[in-house]
Amino acid sequence: MSGGRPGNGLEGSRVSFARGSRLVVDGVDITVPRGAVGALLGPNGAGKSTLLHLLAGVERPEVASLTLDGDDLVSLRRRERARRIALVEQDAQAPDALGVEHVVGLGRIPHQSAWGGDSTRDREVVARALEAADATAFAGRRYDELSGGERQRVNLARALAQEPELLLLDEPTNHLDIRAQLATLGLLRRLADDGLSVLAALHDLSLAASYADHVVVLANGVVVAAGDPSDVLTPPLIRAVWGVEASVLRHPSTGRPLLAFAPADADAPAAPEPAPAPEPA
C-alpha cells in the first residue's frame, strides 16, 4: 500500500504545541523509520492524540524540524500531505447515512482530479483496502449503523485507501475483539514490512511490545523513554509513568515482553488470609 518512495520515514525534532499557556506537547523528538512500526505510549492526557494530530497536519506545531522522507511536512500543501499521510482517529466520524464503500472511497479523494470521479483503479484500491481491514462484509451497509469495532475497521480501510507513506493511528484496537486486535496489528506489521511507516498510539503495553519495533513513551507532553520495547518497558519506568507495579514475563512463542500488572503498593488489596490447614485425617 505504500508509495515505494525511498527515504528515512518520519523525523521530527523538538515538536511542541501549546493549549493556552500550557505546553501539551513539549519538545518531542520522534523518528519512525520507513518500514517500521512505532508505538506511542503514555497515560491518559499524556499528549499522544495531540502529537498524532500535529504529525498529520490537523494542528500546526511549533517545531525545529519535521520531515517525511526528507520533505518538510509543515510547509507541505494539504492535498500532497493527504496523499502521503493518513490518520485513523479515535472514534472518527463520517457524514450521516453514508455507505461504507463511500466512506472508504473518501480516502481516494487526494488522488483524484476535481472532475475525474472514481476510476477503475480507485475502485480496486477501495476493494483491497476493505479486504485488508477485514471489512468487506460490511461494504454494502451504512456507516452509521455499524458497531464501534466494525467502524474501526472501516476507518482503517479508509486510511489504507489513501495509499499513504506514513500511517498514523490513534488507538486502532479500541472497540476491537481480541481476534480483530491481533489481525489489525498483524496487518500493520505486514504493511510496515512492505515499506510503510506506521505510528500507533496504544494503551496495551503487551500488544505494543509484541508488534512494535520501537516504542515512544510520553508523559505530560514529554518523551520520557524511547527505544526497543524490551529495553524501555521495565518495571521502574512503568511504575514512574503509569503508577502501577509491573512484572515483565516473556511470551512463550515469540519471547517478546508480556506484562502483568498490579496496583501500586499503596493501592494493593490486602493479601487474602491463608486457607486454614486441613484437619488431620
Ligand SMILES: Nc1ncnc2c1ncn2[C@@H]1O[C@H](COP(=O)(O)OP(=O)(O)OP(=O)(O)O)[C@@H](O)[C@H]1O
Ligand atoms: N480540545 C482541547 N482543549 C483543551 N485541552 C485539550 C483539548 N484536547 C486535549 N486537551 C488536553 O491536552 C492534553 C493532551 O491530550 P491528548 O488527547 O493529546 O492526550 P492522550 O495522551 O491522547 O490521552 P488519552 O490516552 O486519554 O486519549 C490533555 O491534558 C488534555 O486535557
